Amino acid sequence: MLRNVKLEEAQDILLSLTAPLPGETVPLLQALGRVAARDLYADQSLPPCPQAVVDGYAVCAGVNSCGGGGYVVKERLSPGKTATSPLSSGQAAYVATGCALPAGTTAVVPHEIARLSGERVVFTEEVLQGDNIREPGEDFQAGSLLVSRGTRLSPGLTSVLAAFGKSNVTVFRRPKVAVLSLGGGVVSYHNIPEPGQLRDSNGPLIAALALEDGGQVTNVEVSGGESAACLKEHLENLMQQADLVITTGGAASGDDDQATYMLKNIGAHLLFWGIKIKPGSHSGAAIVNNKIIIALSGNPAACAAGYHLLAGPVLRALQELPPYPKVLSATCTNSFHKEGGPRRFLQGYAVCDDKGWSVTILPGQKSSMLQALTRSNALIDLPAGSPPVEKDQEVSIILLYS
Incomplete structure (x- = not known):
């Protein structure tokens, strides 16, 4: 097992073990947002006559x-x-x-x-x-490519396929994702927490992010401080139902952290543990029976960053989509006074106007806080050892949503 790896090394390891899922045929009106598993061609010209x-x-x-x-x-x-x-x-x-x-x-x-x-x-x-x-073929010539493999089907492509009578489409199967929140003090968001407990917000967060990436969420569960034997059985059951299991919490090295022990207990091969980033340094991954398990931090902002940097690329690769979001240069509209330390990802809100891209560093950047996640649509990527960020400085951003 590798420890404290660079982010790109962790990403390369995960993607090297990820292959697109098999295809399945679905009705055209159920294919919106799905990813074409084969090239589709025009079997006639459109229009077919003047x-x-x-x-x-x-x-x-x-x-x-x-x-x-x-x-x-x-x-x-x-x-x-x-x-x-x-x-x-x-x-x-x-x-x-x-x-x-x-x-x-x-x-x-x-x-x-x-x-x-x-x-x-x-x-x-x-x-x-x-x-x-x-004129005949003014829109599409017979034999022309309509949809290429790996393309996410949009409303416009749905219209094109309907025009050619494609009532069914072969798409990649949606990845099944199971989420397990670890920790004895964590209870389901449905429940009223007792003193010392807190509701699970990370599970629904990961589930929502996975749904946006085309995943099919099979389970969002908490461990509830289970015994080692029960936790082993719990995780094995989740793995039988999912293509990818994501855990949150228990990924550090304290006495109460369960993630590494749990993974070793099911015979998983630990791929890496610890990444040279902040937040999200307490993240890792393992593989068992050709299925990947990604362990993310229990702090909300760290959990979100870990998802975008590790789990999201795997989910997209399972559908043969480009794994990584766009990386852009943007002008920072405000400042951030912390300096030095490991590579840091800040939650930001990015917009584009006639002057180009700009990004605002959102308030609530502590890894334990949820506040910035309510508006964040970008991660601001600051290299290790960076000086404080000044207003109007050019920064690199990972655009999560446009």
Whole structure:
């Protein structure tokens, strides 16, 4: 087991042991936010034939100047109807937007500039060849790539797939995540704590973060100060139900800390323990039966940072998504007076305007505090030994949510 590793070393270890989950086929309307497990191609062009862009008249002519003798209206095509025969020179057909155009159509003239006179139509403006015609394959050519493997399906992609009749989609299975909060003084957030106890806020925090990363949360539980035998059975049961187990609390090296003992007790191989960052230095990971267990600090801010830096990348990699969030440069709007020490991650609120990205260091930066988590959408990455942060200083941020 490695001890007190650099963050990148810990991340590399975890991702080297992470492979995408198998695919499953789901109905299109249940695929939003899921990740495509295979490339999807257009099996025809879209549109498949020339279509009208506006309501008006399909005409057969090279160029028609305004006025003149006009065109003979051969037929009127309502939506969903197709022409009975091609247009010949001097002929026209009324068409609705999206209608398939009769063969021989050289332009579509908006009805707003058309004047009917018996069975003929004339136009008050010049019409050029090709006007208001949507050409075959203008949107997508047959054989073109619609969705590439590893793409998260958006509402727009849902629309595209529907246009090609893709009623089912093969996506990566959602990673199943189990969360276990350790410590005898921790009770479920459902309960009223007795003196000396506190409600579990880390379990719901991790569950919410995992859901945002596409995970399927199977369990959010507390150990309740269980005996070693009960804790072993508890963890083994969670592992049977989940692809990834995340524990919180008990990750330090004090007399009451359970994490390492619990993992050794189930025969897990400890990968690393302790990371050179703050908050979240008391984090570690293990593997047993090809399943990863990530142990995070019990302090809320440290738990959140540990999730974003360790667990989040694993969850995304299980779905073949890029594991790491965007790293950007931002101007700090306020100051932070602590200096030196290990690499530090501050909770920040980042925004982008016409001047670029800026970030505010949020109040409540103690690892034991929840306050900053209510607004944080970025982690400010300060290298080890950094001097105090000054207002207007450029800093590196990890953008968690845009």
